[in-house]
Amino acid sequence: MSSEKPNLHSYFRSSCSWRVRISLNWKGIDYEYCPVDLLEGAQKKKEYSKINPYPTLKIDGNVLCQSIAILEYLEET
Known part of the structure; x- marks a missing residue:
């Protein structure tokens, strides 16, 4: 793994996001949480639309x- 801190872009209420956060915490991986507020339409902003509307790491x-x-990636690496 590289020394750069992983960034998790996700919406806090998403069950998919919860699975990823649980796995990162369980594996002791320090990461930066980058919130995407779907209610405010943040997923439609230019900087996020380049990534994806799903939890993205x-x-x-x-x-x-x-x-x-x-x-799967976290488990294999």
Whole structure:
């Protein structure tokens, strides 16, 4: 893993986001939480629309979307 801190972009009420946060915490991975407020339409802003509307984790130079793909990556690395 790289020394750069992973960034998790997600909405706090999302069950997918909860799965990813639980896994990151369980594995002891320090990450930066970047909130995306869906009620305010933050997912439509230019800087976020380049990423994805799903929980997105930037880690080791990769951008991973979808909680299952993120969990699989965390388990394998």
